[in-house]
Amino acid sequence: MLTRTSTQSLAEQLAALFAERIRNRLLAPGSRLPSVRECARQQDVSPHTVVAAYDKLLAQGLVEARRQRGFFVRDAASAEPVRRLGAATAPAAPAVPLVLAATQADASSLIRGMFHRQSDKPQPGMGVFPPDWMDSTFMPTSLRRLTGTKALQELSLQYGEPAGDAALRRSLSQKLVGINVPAPPEQILTSIGATHALDIVSRTLLRAGDPVMVEEPGWAIEFARLESLGMRILPVPRRADGPDLAVMAQYCEAHQPKLFVSVSVLHNPTGYSLTPGSAHRVLQLANRHDFHIVEDDTYSHLAPEHATRLCALDGLQRTIYVSGFAKILAPNWRIGFLAAPPALFSRLLETKLLSTLTTPALFERALAWCIDQGQLRRHAERVRLRLDGARARTVKLAIAHDCSFVSEPAGLFGWVETGVDTDALTQRMLDEGYLLAPGSLFHARRPPSTLMRVNFATAQDATFWKVFARVRASMKA
Structure with missing residues (x-):
């Protein structure tokens, strides 16, 4: 907050406040600053002070003035405007516009914004x-068991298995049995968090310009991540029972999408969970139009085991299962995984090797112990x-x-x-x-x-x- 006892002028303090938010991406590119009159009222200062502050931001190149419209955060990347897809050739225009995600939803904006600590208040x-x-005694215990033995050197002084620690993949295979997803260890690939697993899938199955169906509203980082890879985003409205199947069918006819990204259970942000009837119809569409489905089950630990999952119904034929442990256990251990059809596994493994070589076996082995001992459950x-x-x-x-x-x-x-x-x-x-x-x-x-x-x-x-x-x-x- 601004203070009149500071060694800085009020205009300098106000400019510094906005500059910090812009640099930390709490104000995304393209965002409009409050009007001079509104900002003066909010901060209890004169309009002259606000004008002086905005002038300082202009001089720093952080904002731009648009005639008769106000002040806007500059987009340093000068990204291209939103582009529509296939408007001239599509045989039937979907009810929902087809777009490349707007640049202000870029990954760094969201990640910095959502994790930048504002104060000691609950956020x-x-x-x-x-x-x-998430505080526990069993996680330190699991690490002490490893660091006190020769396993520490074995797991630290050489690269781990390309697909991930074998003990963890066995544990994950048994864990997936509980939600009826059939995935032997040979079909499981560990990753540096669930987002990395999603990235492995995208980089393996897609090329720049490929159309991808994504639920909307949806996980904001997924829009930003796919945009950064140059994918064409086809937003699918998410309903209480599942995705809008009519919109999906129109996309399939007009654009032949390669992939559908779905959060079936405890959807973010709505909390919706897929119904069996909707799940069957989604799988029928996938078989008819030859696209894969990546099912992001990040919130599986909070959901009932009987919740409907596409991967359980499909048996990992057209579906790829993704999950992780950052939300429930250890964010900075960065452990995620995917379970995939056998025909895709080698390609997914090659993508992982090119991006990270292997993943930290020490933490993976510790997590395996937490699962096997029932501590995670x-x-x-x-x-x-x-x-x-x-x-x-x-x-x-x-x-x-x-x-x-x-x-x-x-x-x-x-x-x-x-x-x-x-x-x-x-x-x-x-x-x-x-x-x-x-x-x-x-x-x-x-x-x-x-x-x-x-x-x-x-x-x-x-x-x-x-x-x-x-x-x-x-x-x-």
């Missing part, structure tokens, strides 16, 4: 559990129980502050209707020390939205909702 926009939720049960309580408290607080849930609250995230533009709300809440996840982040083109995604584990704080209500009221005034 409702974060995508992970608070560290104390018991830990996940404790987290689910704690999350149930946090979800109930958050829902009660949100409703008490005149918000509603677009979808039935489930899993880690809630999809909340706020009644105001959440891009503007996000910038106002940053001044209060809170980071939000506005609805526009979860769409390929980042359209204005009144929705926001909240993390139930970090949004159960009554103080946050009081501040939220005050700021929202000021926006409506």
